[in-house]
Amino acid sequence: MFCLKKMSFASIIVLMLFLYGCSDNNGAGTASSIPSNSPSPSSAASNETGSLQTRTVKDAKGQVDIPVNPKRIVDISGSTEELIVLGLPPVLTGNTDMANPTDVTPILKKELGDKVGVAGWFQTEVSVEAILAANPDLILAGPTQEKIYEQLQKIAPTVRVPYGFNAFRGRFAFVAEVFDKKAEMEAWLKTYDERSKQLHEQITAVSKQETFAVIEATEKEIRIYSSTGIADMIFQDLKLPKAPGTPDPDPWGGKVTNLEGLSTLNPDHLILLVNSDNNVLEQSKIWSSLKAVKAENVYRMTSKQNYNEAFFAIGKQSVLEQISGDILKHAKQ
Numbered sequence: 001m002f003c004l005k006k007m008s009f010a011s012i013i014v015l016m017l018f019l020y021g022c023s024d025n026n027g028a029g030t031a032s033s034i035p036s037n038s039p040s041p042s043s044a045a046s047n048e049t050g051s052l053q054t055r056t057v058k059d060a061k062g063q064v065d066i067p068v069n070p071k072r073i074v075d076i077s078g079s080t081e082e083l084i085v086l087g088l089p090p091v092l093t094g095n096t097d098m099a100n101p102t103d104v105t106p107i108l109k110k111e112l113g114d115k116v117g118v119a120g121w122f123q124t125e126v127s128v129e130a131i132l133a134a135n136p137d138l139i140l141a142g143p144t145q146e147k148i149y150e151q152l153q154k155i156a157p158t159v160r161v162p163y164g165f166n167a168f169r170g171r172f173a174f175v176a177e178v179f180d181k182k183a184e185m186e187a188w189l190k191t192y193d194e195r196s197k198q199l200h201e202q203i204t205a206v207s208k209q210e211t212f213a214v215i216e217a218t219e220k221e222i223r224i225y226s227s228t229g230i231a232d233m234i235f236q237d238l239k240l241p242k243a244p245g246t247p248d249p250d251p252w253g254g255k256v257t258n259l260e261g262l263s264t265l266n267p268d269h270l271i272l273l274v275n276s277d278n279n280v281l282e283q284s285k286i287w288s289s290l291k292a293v294k295a296e297n298v299y300r301m302t303s304k305q306n307y308n309e310a311f312f313a314i315g316k317q318s319v320l321e322q323i324s325g326d327i328l329k330h331a332k333q
Contacts, residue, residue: 055068074138075140081312123164161174173185196238212267216273220280245264270290273302
C-alpha cells in the first residue's frame with residue numbers, strides 16, 4: 001500500500017499521471033438504466049421473501065444489478081460530494097484529505113462529521129478490509145480500482161464508474177444516471193453555472209480582457225495548468241481569458257516547465273498554487289518581473305486545497321466564491 005502521508009504533492013501528481021492516469025475517456029459514456037423483471041423503484045424496497053429489489057444499470061464494463069434503494073453505499077470512485085448533492089451520502093469514502101489520507105477532506109468533515117468512514121484515497125490502493133467492515137449494499141468503484149474489482153464484487157454489487165479524478169462533469173452525470181437522479185444533478189449544475197456566469201460578468205466588468213494563468217510552484221518545478229481543477233474553473237466555468245503562451249496540457253491538465261518556460265507567459269492575473277514560500281518561482285528574479293506580481297494580482301491557494309476541493313461538487317462551489325471574491329477584492333483596491 002502506498003504511504004501517501006510521506007509523499008510530496010509533486011510525487012502524488014506524478015503518481016496519478018503515470019500509475020493511474022486520468023480517466024476522462026476511460027470507459028463508456030453515461031450510465032443507463034435497463035428495465036429488469038424486478039419491481040419498479042417506486043415500490044417497497046423488499047419483496048415478499050425479504051430480499052432486496054434490484055434494477056439493472058450499465059457501467060464501464062457491462063451490466064450490473066443494483067439495489068433499488070441502497071442504504072449503505074461505499075464510494076471509492078471520488079464521487080462522494082456528488083452523492084451528497086444527490087441526497088445519497090455514503091457510509092465509507094475514498095475522498096480523503098491530501099495532507100492526511102487517513103482522514104476525510106475538510107469539506108466532508110463539515111458535511112458528514114463522523115458519519116462516514118475512510119477507505120483510503122480513491123486514486124490509489126484502498127482498504128478492502130474497511131469496505132468489508134462497512135457492510136455495504138452497493139459499491140461505486142473508479143478506474144483505479146480495477147485490480148480489486150473481483151474482490152469488491154464478492155462484497156456487494158459494484159458499479160464501475162468510467163470517469164476519474166479529472167472528469168467532474170462526466171463523473172457527476174454518470175453517477176446521477178445510475179441512481180436515476182438526473183433532475184437533481186441538472187438543478188445543481190444550473191445553479192452553479194448561473195453563479196459562474198454572474199461572477200464572470202462581475203470580474204470582466206473590471207478586468208476587461210486582462211489575461212489569467214494558473215501556476216503551481218514547488219521546491220523543484222513549475223506546472224502551468226490549462227485544464228482540470230481550479231484551471232477548469234477559471235477558464236471553463238468563469239470563462240476568463242487564458243494568457244497567451246499557456247502550453248497545451250498533458251493528460252493530467254498541466255505542463256511541467258522550468259523558469260525559462262515562463263518567458264513567454266506574462267499574465268495580468270495569476271492564480272498561484274503553493275504550499276509554502278519555499279518554492280522555485282517566488283525565489284527567482286522572474287517572479288518580481290511578472291505583470292501580475294507588479295499589479296498585486298496574485299491569488300493564492302494551496303495545492304492541497306486545489307486537490308481537495310476544486311475537483312468535486314461542494315468544493316467547487318466554495319472555491320468559486322473564494323477565488324472570485326479575491327479577484328474582485330483586488331480589482332476594487
